[in-house]
Amino acid sequence: MKEFEISCPVGKTLSEEQLYSAAAKALGVARNKVASAEIVRRSLDARNEVLYRYRISASAVGETIEKYTLPEYKFVSGAEPVIVVGSGPAGMFASLRLLMEGRKPIILERGKDVHSRKFDIASIGQRQIVNPDSNYCFGEGGAGTFSDGKLFTRSNKRGDIREVLRQLVSFGADESILTDAHPHIGSDKLPRIVENIRKCIIEHGGEYHFDCKVIDLEQFNVGNKKSWKVICEGGLTFSAKNVILATGHSAKEIYRLFARKGWALEMKGFAIGVRAEHPQSLINKIQYHGKYQPFMPPAEYSLVTQVEGRGVFSFCMCPGGILVPSSTEPSEVVLNGMSNSMRNSQWANAGIVCSVEAEDVPEFDKYGVFALLEFQQSVEHQMFDFSNSLQAPAQRMTDFCRKIVSSSIPKTSYTPGAVSAPLHELLPLGVYSRLRAAFPAFDRKMKGFYTDDALLLACESRTSSPIRIPRNQETMCHVDLPGIYPCGEGAGYAGGIVSSAIDGILVASSTTA
Ligand SMILES: Cc1cc2nc3c(=O)[nH]c(=O)nc-3n(C[C@H](O)[C@H](O)[C@H](O)COP(=O)(O)OP(=O)(O)OC[C@H]3O[C@@H](n4cnc5c(N)ncnc54)[C@H](O)[C@@H]3O)c2cc1C
Incomplete structure (x- = not known):
């Protein structure tokens, strides 16, 4: 396997023949001995002639190549539940990771499903009506759904970034996001992807509950084990040993709840x-x-x-x-x-x-x-x-x-x-x-x-959260509250769609069975 770079003027297509010939040259083998030549990154260079620079990964016949395989989601209907508060990138990717690990995500979302949410969003622009539970920040898919859908991050955990991007492609994003140096999806495509993620989670036995605004968290004992009761506005309650709090940077009520209870918060x-x-x-x-x-x-x-x-x-x-x-x-x-x-x-x-x-x-x-x-x-x-x-x-x-x-x-x-x-x-x-x-x-x-x-x-003003919900670096739990996992942008540990999704994956993997 070898990586190398070639360029091609913007507006011209890089042909397969060019790709394989360049790969043969880079590998030092005959053209018919090239097993694979794949674009792994495309970036625009406008310094002189406007070019696309392609990073190519190529292998010769006989080499063993590690192939990426999409994760397998397990059927989790009867499995140990984990409550996920918030269905933004952090909550969605945490839930997908839970499915992979055989645990059941129960997603509580204060807003509406992505389709119904569109009407509330239109009302803001057209009639200046802001629904405090369904707007550009709140509702299925979170703040990233009606956005530019830029998918780059300063985080260098490339392995995890690829996991996020591959999954987004499997849910309907264009394959170009896997190679573009500055990938983006666009707000016309994001809602369908968000909907496909929900369908996948439900098909595998997870649960989604919309119009479920979490207003309180109470710890209780089951025998000698501790568990959490999650209370929603209107009185609906859900219980689980582990709760992932992925409520985003605009969920001020959650910070106020922590302050009321005397649980640790930090300014940021x-x-x-x-x-x-x-x-x-x-x-x-x-x-x-x-x-x-x-x-x-x-x-x-x-x-x-x-x-x-x-x-x-x-x-x-x-x-x-x-x-x-x-x-x-x-x-x-x-x-x-x-x-x-x-x-x-x-x-x-x-x-x-x-x-x-x-x-x-x-x-x-x-x-x-x-x-x-x-x-x-x-x-x-x-x-x-x-x-x-x-x-x-x-x-x-x-x-x-x-x-x-x-x-x-x-x-x-x-x-x-x-x-x-x-x-x-x-x-x-x-x-x-x-x-x-x-x-x-x-x-x-x-x-x-x-x-x-x-x-x-x-x-x-909503560039990132002005408050952090502190967590233990190793367990990922809140510093005082075993079983509560602050996650994503609202917890102050991520910023942007991809880094929030990565944080969701990390946190979900840390929840103990
Ligand atoms: C218009 C816009 C454009 C953006 N463009 C980009 C972009 O191009 N690229 C990029 O990387 N980032 C972009 N961002 C930022 C990005 O969307 C966020 O960084 C990301 O969505 C954070 O993910 P999250 O899951 O941590 O939180 P969020 O996406 O904020 O999700 C939190 C979820 O929790 C729910 N929630 C909140 N409180 C409660 C409660 N009490 N009970 C139940 N549910 C609750 C909310 O309804 C929401 O669905 C944009 C943001 C906006 C608003």
Whole structure:
């Protein structure tokens, strides 16, 4: 087995003949002695001629190759149950892993099934109605379902990443996610994949319960063994020895529940700022150095700088995407980005956010472990109070840096709409001053990024959880609560679809039978 790289101009197809000839050369064998030649990674290189760089794995006849086989899910109807709270990537992949290990996942989800959830999501944009249990963050599939579906992660546990990606393909994702350096699925395809995962779990004897918002956890004894009673709003209860808590970073009630019970929580830094929306054509022009052709994928960017001891960086960049209202309560304005699989809207958007630590907001010290959560909420409410609606306060990038309210604002993809606003006054000073310094710095890296045509909308605040539910590194259990397994983004141990899914797998494997 040998890995090597070849390139091919974007727009031209790499033929099988080219692939096998290159493999023969790399392996030093005749063309007819090549047993396999497989693309394992494809990345775009726009530095000079715009190329795809392919990483190829090839083997010669006679070599033994380890083949990946899809996991086998066991039938678990009568098996030991594990309660999984939340059906986001962490909860879904934890449940799939439980099936593999012969334990029965019982999934409790506060929101609706993915199909019904679509109607509530449409209501947010069209009628400005936010259902606190069914929105862009809550409901089957979790926050990743109506998203860009970007699947890259900084985590380097490649083996696990491949397990996640292979399973996503088996549930309907395009095979290209296995090789693309920056794989993404798109919000038009994700709901079907989420539905297929549910069908698989149910067919194998697992259970799904929608409209089941967990509001309490109580420990009780069964003989000399301890077990957990999980209480849902409305009174429904479920019991199991092990409970995986995969409720995401917006489930504030779960943090409040822990605080009420006196169970350990920790504060955790997060990042907050704005969404920047540029015309995609401008980003293409910058990133492809004026050589963009319509058959090329819409260009992406990733920017980072340090200002006054804090990182300012682009977050969840969506090429050819749209802005969405991801508020979970009616009185807050929270933005995020999503795109469909074609990424063909006229806009490029990304969060441009600044890291915040507790010492940056001393006025919130009185809230103890909730200081950063309260700070986050205060900014979200501030934006709502300005427009008195889900409309986003907005300002042209250049006006933002000059501290001028924009006399007009460009058209935006954000369906609730935008209102011209003094973001330089509405954002917390430390965040504003760092963003203000960052935009010209970003322009030095991407000439043309700092422009009158870019609109900033506030706020982008749900970048990660401002609270961690601490767990024992070895057992993965909550530090005080045997049998409770904090998991995924809400527990503060993951960020993004893939890393949350990986965390789900790790946690499920740690639950003891
Ligand atoms: C619009 C948008 C776009 C995004 N785009 C991307 C992207 O392109 N790529 C990427 O990697 N990440 C993206 N993200 C982030 C990503 O979705 C999250 O990192 C990921 O979904 C976290 O997974 P999780 O399973 O830990 O939590 P979540 O996905 O948040 O799932 C938590 C689940 O728990 C349920 N729940 C909450 N409280 C309770 C309760 N009390 N009882 C029962 N159920 C409960 C919720 O309804 C939800 O279904 C995006 C997020 C949003 C909102």
